[in-house]
Amino acid sequence: MIRVLVVDDEALVRTGxxxxxxxxxxxxxxxxxxGGQAVRAVRxxxxxxxxxxxxxxxxxxxxxxxxxxMLPDSPVVAMLTTFDMDEYVAAALxxxxxxxxxxxxxxxxxxxxxxxxxxxxxxxxSKVTRTVVDSxxxxxxxxxxxxxxxxxxxxERAVLVLVAEGLPNADIGVRMHLSTGTVxxxxxxxxxxxxxxxxxxxALLAERAGLLAAFRxxxxx
Numbered sequence: 001m002i003r004v005l006v007v008d009d010e011a012l013v014r015t016g017x018x019x020x021x022x023x024x025x026x027x028x029x030x031x032x033x034x035g036g037q038a039v040r041a042v043r044x045x046x047x048x049x050x051x052x053x054x055x056x057x058x059x060x061x062x063x064x065x066x067x068x069x070m071l072p073d074s075p076v077v078a079m080l081t082t083f084d085m086d087e088y089v090a091a092a093l094x095x096x097x098x099x100x101x102x103x104x105x106x107x108x109x110x111x112x113x114x115x116x117x118x119x120x121x122x123x124x125x126s127k128v129t130r131t132v133v134d135s136x137x138x139x140x141x142x143x144x145x146x147x148x149x150x151x152x153x154x155x156e157r158a159v160l161v162l163v164a165e166g167l168p169n170a171d172i173g174v175r176m177h178l179s180t181g182t183v184x185x186x187x188x189x190x191x192x193x194x195x196x197x198x199x200x201x202x203a204l205l206a207e208r209a210g211l212l213a214a215f216r217x218x219x220x221x
Contacts, residue, residue, distance in 0.1 A: 002118045005047035006032040007064065008080060009056040013103060017051065017110070024111040035059035039067045047075050049117045054079040054088050054100070062091055069096045069197070076117045093204065096197040099123035119168030120187070122199040145209035151193040157211060159186045160194075164203035164212055 004027055006017045014032035021027045030045040035056035042050065050068060054061040061079060068074055079092045079100035089100060099122050101113060113123050152160065155176075162172045169183040176183070187199070196202045206212055 001028045002026055002049060002114060003028055003030045003045065003047045004114060005030055005038075005041055005045055005050045005075070007035055007038040007041070007050060007056075007061075008032075008053040009034050009058060013053075013080075020107045020110050021114060027111055027114060035061065035064055038064045039071075042068050042071060042075065046073075049114055050075050050077045051080055051101070051114075052077055052097075054081045054092060062088060062095060065092060065095050065097060076120075078113075078117055078123055093198070093200050097200065098198055099200055116166070116168055119170060120184075120199070121168035121171075122163065122166050122203060142208055142210070145205050148194045149206060149209040149211050152190055156186055156190045156193070159183060160190055160202060160206050161212060163187065163190075163199050164206050166203075 004021055006014050006021075006029060008014050008017070014034075018029045018032050021029050030047050031041045033041045035053065036058045038050075038052065038059070052061055052064060052068075065077055065079070068077055076098045077096070079089070079097050080103055081089070081100055082103050092100060098117055101110075101123060105113070117123055149157070149160075158176065159172060162175060167175065169187065170180050172178070173180045173183045178186075191197065191202060194202055194205055196205060
């Protein structure tokens with residue numbers, strides 16, 4: 001079972017997410033709480049995935065994200081937002097969020113996205129504007145991104161490209177004929193070499209460095 005914690009200031013949103021997710025046989029919503037109770041709920045319920053509202057009146061979602069990320073064996077955290085372009089999104093990605101979802105995500109898709117998060121995938125809502133991503137990519141010189149990517153082995157670069165495509169470790173293993181454990185080791189190594197804390201950060205850094213375009217060109221050549 002995938003254990004999920006829903007954090008949102010609106011009771012209606014919490015209830016809706018609980019009903020949608022618990023309709024899936026492999027997902028259990030272990031708690032659904034407002035922001036002020038989030039960190040304690042993570043400690044007590046030990047979820048695999050946290051869906052965290054990015055804007056709450058009682059506590060800043062980014063503050064909660066930072067506190068959760070500091071916990072031992074911290075869960076995967078995806079941010080929830082009602083906006084297709086939110087000034088807090090880039091900050092959330094830099095703080096280690098595994099992605100973000102709009103609250104009006106198709107209910108049929110929500111369990112699949114949670115499964116991807118639990119499996120180590122990166123989730124970015126299809127409605128997120130390119131402006132948000134470009135803002136992140138522009139934050140820092142491309143030369144620095146290229147220097148960090150140059151630390152990677154050829155296999156690590158190939159893994160990074162598949163991470164950037166949003167594939168979880170198991171699917172990367174199938175694609176590259178590697179065990180899931182080996183893929184996990186490669187992902188951990190490239191996180192260290194790239195000095196990032198999440199798959200989304202790694203993917204965006206690879207984009208900034210031009211790695212994804214290089215692999216696309218190689219594939220078409």
